[in-house]
Amino acid sequence: MDKQKQIRNISFIGSGNVASHLALAFIKEGLNIAEVYSPTVAHAKQFAQQVDCDVVNGPNSLNPNVDLILVSVPDSIIREAFEGLQKSEGIIAHTSGFSSIEVLSSAKHFGVFYPLQTFTKNKEIDLSDVPFCIEGNNQEIEALLKELAGKLSKDVQYINSEDRRYLHLAAVMVNNFTNHLYHIAGDILKEKGISLDLLLPLIRETANKIKTLGPEQAQTGPAKRNDTSTISEHEKMLSNLPEYRELYHLISMQIRNKYHG
Amino acid sequence: MDKQKQIRNISFIGSGNVASHLALAFIKEGLNIAEVYSPTVAHAKQFAQQVDCDVVNGPNSLNPNVDLILVSVPDSIIREAFEGLQKSEGIIAHTSGFSSIEVLSSAKHFGVFYPLQTFTKNKEIDLSDVPFCIEGNNQEIEALLKELAGKLSKDVQYINSEDRRYLHLAAVMVNNFTNHLYHIAGDILKEKGISLDLLLPLIRETANKIKTLGPEQAQTGPAKRNDTSTISEHEKMLSNLPEYRELYHLISMQIRNKYHG
Numbered sequence: 001m002d003k004q005k006q007i008r009n010i011s012f013i014g015s016g017n018v019a020s021h022l023a024l025a026f027i028k029e030g031l032n033i034a035e036v037y038s039p040t041v042a043h044a045k046q047f048a049q050q051v052d053c054d055v056v057n058g059p060n061s062l063n064p065n066v067d068l069i070l071v072s073v074p075d076s077i078i079r080e081a082f083e084g085l086q087k088s089e090g091i092i093a094h095t096s097g098f099s100s101i102e103v104l105s106s107a108k109h110f111g112v113f114y115p116l117q118t119f120t121k122n123k124e125i126d127l128s129d130v131p132f133c134i135e136g137n138n139q140e141i142e143a144l145l146k147e148l149a150g151k152l153s154k155d156v157q158y159i160n161s162e163d164r165r166y167l168h169l170a171a172v173m174v175n176n177f178t179n180h181l182y183h184i185a186g187d188i189l190k191e192k193g194i195s196l197d198l199l200l201p202l203i204r205e206t207a208n209k210i211k212t213l214g215p216e217q218a219q220t221g222p223a224k225r226n227d228t229s230t231i232s233e234h235e236k237m238l239s240n241l242p243e244y245r246e247l248y249h250l251i252s253m254q255i256r257n258k259y260h261g
Numbered sequence: 262m263d264k265q266k267q268i269r270n271i272s273f274i275g276s277g278n279v280a281s282h283l284a285l286a287f288i289k290e291g292l293n294i295a296e297v298y299s300p301t302v303a304h305a306k307q308f309a310q311q312v313d314c315d316v317v318n319g320p321n322s323l324n325p326n327v328d329l330i331l332v333s334v335p336d337s338i339i340r341e342a343f344e345g346l347q348k349s350e351g352i353i354a355h356t357s358g359f360s361s362i363e364v365l366s367s368a369k370h371f372g373v374f375y376p377l378q379t380f381t382k383n384k385e386i387d388l389s390d391v392p393f394c395i396e397g398n399n400q401e402i403e404a405l406l407k408e409l410a411g412k413l414s415k416d417v418q419y420i421n422s423e424d425r426r427y428l429h430l431a432a433v434m435v436n437n438f439t440n441h442l443y444h445i446a447g448d449i450l451k452e453k454g455i456s457l458d459l460l461l462p463l464i465r466e467t468a469n470k471i472k473t474l475g476p477e478q479a480q481t482g483p484a485k486r487n488d489t490s491t492i493s494e495h496e497k498m499l500s501n502l503p504e505y506r507e508l509y510h511l512i513s514m515q516i517r518n519k520y521h522g
Contacts, residue, residue, distance in 0.1 A: 074486065074488065075490075076490060098494070116459060116460070116462070116463055118463060118466055118467060118470070118479075120478070120481065125466065131459050131462065155462075157459075162453075163455055166450060166453045166455065169495050169498055170445075170447075170460060172483065172495065173442045173445050173449070174442055174443055174446045174463060174464050174467065175467045176480065176481060176484060177442050177509075177516075178442050178467050178468075179476050179480050180476075180480070181434045182476035182479075183519070184431075184434050185431035185432075185434045186475070188427055188431045189427060189428070189431050191427075192427045194424055194427065194428060196431075196475070198377060198392050199377070199428075199432060200471075200472055201378060201390050201392065201416075202377055202379060202436055203435050203439075204469075205378060205386065206435065207439075207464050207465050207467070209381060210443050210464070211461055212384060214447070214457070215443040215457070216444060216447075218379075218381060218440050219437065219440050219441070219444070220379055220380075220436070221433050222433065224437065227336070233359070234430050237430055238430075243518075248434075250508060251437075251438045251441055251508065254441060254504055254508065255437065255438075255441050257504075258444070
């Protein structure tokens with residue numbers, strides 16, 4: 001690739017939440033979204049309307065000479081998703097936290113463009129402080145992808161595939177699993193006719209305080225205090241929700257072991 | 262008690278995080294902290310210095326005629342903590358999420374003053390949107406406590422003891438247990454030499470997005486997608502942290518059952 005080149009024309013394989021949030025952010029920066037292919041045709045059409053680009057009906061039909069083709073599909077189908085584009089002069093990069101850069105190694109130029117954030121439909125996100133984890137098959141590709149990420153965020157880092165995999169695992173813990181706890185709290189309160197909204201200030205403060213304290217210092221509560229009578233009362237209160245009681249027990253024991261083990 | 266009366270003079274039994282945050286907030290509102298008793302004398306002295314009040318060496322030595330004595334001690338010792346003050350003309354109220362108002366029923370005037378928030382040493386908190394859950398042994402006491410809470414927060418509610426107990430349980434889920442997940446994430450990343458700071462934007466967005474979406478809509482990730490191969494890879498990555506692997510497995514199965522059960 002031409003060293004003076006910048007990434008200006010981008011196509012997408014996949015049209016889910018990550019793809020559409022990124023595409024909209026690129027457009028805001030004056031970049032051009034050329035084409036999209038998605039196995040889910042209805043999604044592709046919606047995406048194309050949002051970002052004003054063309055839909056093609058197979059990865060082979062994508063123009064192989066755009067600057068970048070972003071592959072934003074489930075991990076299990078990344079490898080097959082760019083088949084036929086191996087000779088593309090553009091960069092092929094995926095947006096996965098989990099998959100190695102090596103799944104793309106049959107391409108001429110390839111990399112990883114992973115925004116460490118949760119993207120949800122119809123919920124706009126400020127990308128400016130989202131860490132972008134970048135890899136490239138060589139330094140030139142890495143630099144081009146970093147420059148592109150730098151247009152969206154002030155936190156752009158080289159992270160190798162192994163470290164990114166652990167970041168992704170940790171992200172599942174603090175995002176998906178935390179959200180499951182919110183879900184449980186909502187279920188517990190719903191039975192009593194109480195709105196989860198009452199917990200929003202607490203939820204916000206819980207997230208805020210680890211910025212200054214770190215999770216070890218931030219911990220409070222019955223398990224931290226080794227208050228076994230409150231723990232066993234809580235477990236009784238969950239007797240009609242045995243799945244949640246099991247989870248309550250496991251986490252309480254883990255917290256207790258950390259501080260009183 | 263005199264119906265025209267307002268609460269102006271407050272003493273504390275207990276001098277932990279909840280007590281000291283509340284006392285400092287009361288002072289800002291021009292109220293007077295009279296005395297403190299704490300089983301932990303060193304804490305009591307620190308508290309007294311912070312809020313400029315007197316330390317007494319037993320609950321019996323507290324002036325029984327202040328407007329309010331706030332009992333902010335572990336649940337298991339609330340009942341004994343105010344012994345000798347049963348005839349106090351002031352209100353005796355505890356700050357616990359868990360204990361019933363009835364533990365104070367031997368007092369003349371009693372109630373509950375529970376701020377639904379996590380308080381940590383040396384971390385100031387804006388109380389203005391913190392829900393204060395109030396109970397009183399009659400409407401007059403409830404009104405006095407509500408008026409007091411209203412000086413600190415715009416969200417003051419009557420919540421009965423039974424509902425408050427479930428709120429407290431839900432609070433343990435979204436605060437203590439979520440913080441444990443942050444702790445786990447930090448441990449996983451520490452092994453790789455990666456800072457937990459990289460996850461802060463994700464942690465913040467996870468907390469923010471349930472305001473608009475609710476936890477059921479907000480869920481994403483491998484378990485939500487029923488992506489069993491990523492789940493089993495993650496479990497392999499945790500093979501040297503068996504406690505965390507067990508927790509990963511349990512929560513992933515619960516999320517999967519919610520969406521694909």
